[in-house]
Amino acid sequence: MPSKLLSLLGALSVIAICACRKEKSLEALNIATPCSYAPYTIGSSFTYQYVNSLGDASQYTLRVRKDTSIEGRSYSILNDGYNDQFIRCDNGNYFLYEPALSLPDYELTPGDRLFLRDSYPTGSTWSDTVLATVAGVKQFGLLQYHVIERDVSKKVMGRTYNDVIAIRQDAAIIVGETTYPAGTIATYYYAPGVGYIETASATDTVRLVDYRIR
Numbered sequence: 001m002p003s004k005l006l007s008l009l010g011a012l013s014v015i016a017i018c019a020c021r022k023e024k025s026l027e028a029l030n031i032a033t034p035c036s037y038a039p040y041t042i043g044s045s046f047t048y049q050y051v052n053s054l055g056d057a058s059q060y061t062l063r064v065r066k067d068t069s070i071e072g073r074s075y076s077i078l079n080d081g082y083n084d085q086f087i088r089c090d091n092g093n094y095f096l097y098e099p100a101l102s103l104p105d106y107e108l109t110p111g112d113r114l115f116l117r118d119s120y121p122t123g124s125t126w127s128d129t130v131l132a133t134v135a136g137v138k139q140f141g142l143l144q145y146h147v148i149e150r151d152v153s154k155k156v157m158g159r160t161y162n163d164v165i166a167i168r169q170d171a172a173i174i175v176g177e178t179t180y181p182a183g184t185i186a187t188y189y190y191a192p193g194v195g196y197i198e199t200a201s202a203t204d205t206v207r208l209v210d211y212r213i214r
Contacts, residue, residue: 151163
């Protein structure tokens with residue numbers, strides 16, 4: 001089975017990301033319990049169903065192996081049986097750390113990506129400026145995050161989750177002074193006390209089947 005990490009990563013689709021982020025957001029904030037959308041305690045596990053555009057389905061399980069420190073910050077390590085993924089929360093801001101990647105004609109600089117703000121109201125946005133070096137040429141892009149729903153109920157695989165936040169992630173390419181939209185990558189859904197519960201995209205879906213919080 002191919003590796004399927006938690007589908008928070010737009011970079012797997014179009015653009016490689018580094019840590020040169022320029023955040024743009026609304027200032028109106030909602031009050032939320034910080035970090036309840038990432039209950040990644042050691043020993044917890046989350047089983048997901050993956051369905052591709054042909055309707056083929058498979059399952060994989062993310063397990064929280066341990067905590068680690070990267071550049072002085074604490075991360076939970078989630079593993080799908082093939083790869084590690086590094087997640088941290090800082091006062092309601094949720095980050096995915098991407099390690100350095102070096103391939104022939106391709107370089108990715110390590111850094112955090114801010115994928116969720118649990119206090120932001122519907123209509124809020126923020127964005128990451130992204131950079132990759134391909135065949136020696138720097139290429140810039142943009143990941144844009146939109147809070148399209150929050151505090152809603154959502155049924156996933158027969159189970160209803162409350163106070164769900166839905167984040168749409170769009171991509172764009174920056175050429176000179178012009179930004180060219182590249183379309184929507186996916187919409188991601190998060191529930192308090194559970195975390196990531198679903199991804200919906202044009203090519204596939206990922207849904208939480210079961211979980212165990214230690």
